[in-house]
Amino acid sequence: MTNPVLRAINNPLGDPALDLFLQWCDGKGIRPIPMAPADIAVFVRQAQTLGIEKVAATVAAISKAYLSRGLADPTAGGPVAAAMNEIAWVEPPRSWPKDKKPWFLQLPHELQVYLSERDDEQTRVIRRAQNEAADARKALAATKETNDGIQQNTAA
Known part of the structure; x- marks a missing residue:
């Protein structure tokens, strides 16, 4: 993220896996929280070249970021699971x-x-x-x- 204040708000622990997602959001000009599961599935599909381990770590970090704020986990099942299955069946x-x-x-x-x-x-x-x-x-x-x-x- 280019704005250090937004980075500190969205990723207070400095998780590099979450940084990957935040950079993607910044590049698209969209807010990372809140975000619909379908939008996170788009991220997963676009990040598939990074490999399943890195994408799975990022999805886990997204989940943790939402849950730590008391928000519903948009990565739990549905479109995100389908996108992950496209990468690693x-x-x-x-x-x-x-x-x-x-x-x-x-x-x-x-x-x-x-x-x-x-x-x-x-x-x-x-x-x-x-x-x-x-x-x-x-x-x-x-x-x-x-x-x-x-x-x-x-x-x-």
Whole structure:
């Protein structure tokens, strides 16, 4: 921001991630607070060349700036989530019913990433447990065959 007073008001902690958004707003000649979610989604789309990590950090900083002022978070879901999905698609978890997957896409990006990672981890744990159970059944069957062979030899 070119005006240091406005910068101090809008970014009192000097968060560099928020500065990126404030510079964008300054360049467009618009006030950063309040702003509609659709306008923040435009910022996300235009900033996508910076990469998802930087854009996600900036969106988190925007959210924090609004919430710290007691305002509704314009980055929570809706257009901002859709714009984030355009940059970095997160596949809805397989465990979610098909009719609920559109809801997943409306969640904030960080929550989508978390839920997707948890679902993947849960799937790995279940598969590992199933494989261990199958191995145990095979070992039990092999032991049973060995015991049956021993019993037949002692009976003869």
